[in-house]
Amino acid sequence: MSQEVQVIQSLDAEGLALNSVSLWNLTWHRLLRRKSAIIGMVILGILVVIALTAQWIAPYSPTRSMLDVKDYPVRPEKRQSPCIHAFGCPKDKPQHIMGLDGNIRDEFSRILYGARLSLIVGLSTVSFAIVIGTVLGALGGYFGGWIDNLIMRIMDVLLAFPSLLLAIAIVTVLGPGLQNALLAIGIVSIPAYARVVRASVLSVREMEYVSATRALGGDTLQILFRRILPNALTPLIVQGTLGIATAILDAAALSFLGLGAQPPTPEWGAMLGAERNQVFTAPHLVFLPGIAIALTVLSFNLLGDGLRDALDPRLAHIS
């Protein structure tokens, strides 16, 4: 038993020990004090549950038409409005709480599966952008000089394009499809993370504890990853959460334009795009996927704002 532990135990015995609170613990408690962050977490929680259990809770297959369903009691109707038994829809008709789409598929099942896709889209693009952005930002900030100049000028060029347009241009060249759309959105979101990481690295690069590690013989990688980058963690978490919201919106926009997920994939943007000319005749097919996108994006936005305030209490009085 080391001396430290002995001291702590003796303090404990006298009831003098300070209850130390970790940063995450503190953040969590601050987060719980904000109503909007709680709303965000609740919506997100529901979405995660839906995404994980879609195959059990969805009444039908998301990609198969009702014509393929055995023993379907009536002749299914294209773009049928929602039929909910509790709201007076005749009991002999099968229940479709969000109606049927243009290919006679159950809209509700498609929306449920769409949650899975949306979360994957948000998480994968942002993880990709964070990994690359962190490496680039850390290299630039730590080494400075021409490396920094080169990296940051490339980032400037990426930022010079309106992000959605650059994503459109990239997908047009790579060819439409969900994977290429994700890659494009990932690429256009790199600069934001590179900048955040670079700024954090610059702010601590000259600190004494970094020099101390160097003096103790720590190598560059150790200094960068163990001493410097942890400082970039909190801004990255905030930026990442808000970034997921943007990524989901952009991916939906690309799919809406026909550049992202291809039919019959149950992707909300693509579902909306496929039925957009039917907005006057079958508004539920446009309204519902849009609500799903908006709720998902809203949950990440609320959580991101909450995290920013919780991690940086100096801002709390402002927003």
Place this chain on the structure above:
Amino acid sequence: MTTYILRRILLSIPVLFGILFATFALGRLIPGDPCRAILGEKATDIVCNEFIHRHGLDKPILVQFGYYANEIAHGDFGRSFRFSKPVDELLMERLPITVELSLAALFVSILVGIPLGVISAVRHNSWVDVLTMLWANTGVSMPVFWLGLMLAYIFALALKDTPFQLPPSGRLSPGLITVPFYEIWGLELTQGTTTFTILNFLSRMNILNGLLSSNFALVKDALVHLILPALALGTIPMALIARMTRSAMLEVLGQDYIRTARAKGLRQRVVVMKHAFSNAQLPLVTVIGLSLGSLLGGAVLTETVFNLSGVGRILYEAITARDYGIVQAFTVVIAIFFVILNLIVDISYAYLDPRIRLE
């Protein structure tokens, strides 16, 4: 100030080169034969050989880039096989529509966003504040294309035959003919001159054209058609501006000099507008500058939804037709446009805050 502006202009030159290089690289990444990718599948070998020679595609890659940069610098963006027209002509035709839409959206977002932000900061934590923040949070979370379709549904179908009915698509009612204002003024212009190009560009913005030729029926019709797209496109910037105004105002309202102003017995309106708001403007310029990017990107979606034949709509059609030439040309033009806008934002920043100039 002049040195500052000059330095900013010089700094954007490498970025412009980067943009050129990026779009050039994108053009080279197109799978398959570049000639047929740009001229269409039906291009014959003779046409292709001529194309390859003219654009230096048989030369080393750096020389190819030189050719490309030279063409762009001369405003030569090639021809579109989808529209069988030179791309620059298409651009001059369609860009005014996008500019008009973006300006209208920006106008709406500033006109609504700033007062909302100021009011919710002054009445911090009141119901106005809570509602504004709720609206701001939902506003940035809605997909533009969905909002557009929903607005079209509400105002064209649900409110049909009420005074609030608005047209869901197009720029003007069918049958309405527009005459460029310079013809009404009786100006004799030759096609191809700079004056003609500029006046022609301006005359394609219906509202401006109507005002300049005092055709108020045209102005009204164009306005009625512009409301829904401008609302759809303006919502995200509006939400951002409201939020930013609110937080900047809250920051300023907590300062000592505001308390002093109040202690002097100044009226609330003077304190808020003169002492507080003047000092909260700086972050607003930033957020308006940032919104411009989302406006240009959102314009593609809004124009698709509302059937407006602007740059965004063309881009959409070009994508579906795989007309890479147009996509490449428009991306480069919009990016250059965006760099210039950012430059203007930076310069106005320096104008508003002397500290930046002196750095």
